[in-house]
Amino acid sequence: MTGEAKPMTVEREARIKIAVQKSGRLTDNSLGLLRRCGLNYSRAADQLICFGENMPVDVLLVRDDDIPSLIAEGVCQLGLVGLNVLLEKSVEGAGLMTARRVGDVEFGRCRLSLAVPRGMSYLGPTDLAGRRIATSYPRILSRWLAEQGIEADIVTLSGAVEIAPKLGRADLICDLVSTGSTLSANGLEEVEVILESHVVLVSGDTPVDAESAELVQRLISRIDGVVRVQEAKYIMLHAPRSALDEIKALLPGSEAPTVMPLDGIDDKVAIHAVCQENVFWETLEGLKRAGASSVLVLPVEKMLA
């Protein structure tokens, strides 16, 4: 596609595997992220392993809940998984968790929340005492309840948590909320956030050969670059010389803008800057008030620190 990595021969070459959710909220973004890292692979329907065509990196498509243990066991060297799943599977006593968090990836934002049937009163954690709470996150929930000093019954379910109150299996639930549509479709109301979650890139500490370790680092730094670039913008504008300092100060997250003369116009300069933060309309309006004109904001395609 982009062709930045040369096709390599496959014999006796180190290959690494990255685990990605097979089908769910994170799948499309995770696969898109890997493609933006320059990884080309073909994916047939129902295929569980995708062979990297231009890098010795294969993509393993699995249930997100299995990703931490696949990394801890050394089956995969990297994985993209929600912080919620990572914490749930790495709480003390889970046994096999040695995966570590290597970087935050900015998608898959969601929260693990308590939700009660509409109409049930909830004024605070003390209302949970003695209640039955259905969840697929018993470890995170029990830790949170212990912190609150509350004793409640945790009903562990592996799926369909949202219908547990209707079935009489629980009084309320603790589940992931993203858009909130699952809750409202089931007559539930979010009352307490117990964890803010997003996707993390995870690597394990199972020893690998030097070549594989180098590949892992290369993929981590490409993913870092792609994530950093998501918000980065390249700004170009014209500014009165007299307002130079004010305008530089307004450019969000830019270190050292380039300032260039404009042919035939002595009292104005051109400023080019890479801004590491999102550039909002408010910022542009502020720049304009300070005297900037001809403002252009461009996306940045690649960045390597």
Ligand code: PRP
């Ligand atoms: C979560 C959760 C809900 C849904 C909430 O499932 O269990 O079903 O997302 O999203 P909404 O607020 O946008 O309706 P997830 O995608 O994590 O799948 P899994 O629990 O089966 O892994």
Ligand code: ZN
């Ligand atoms: Zn899951």
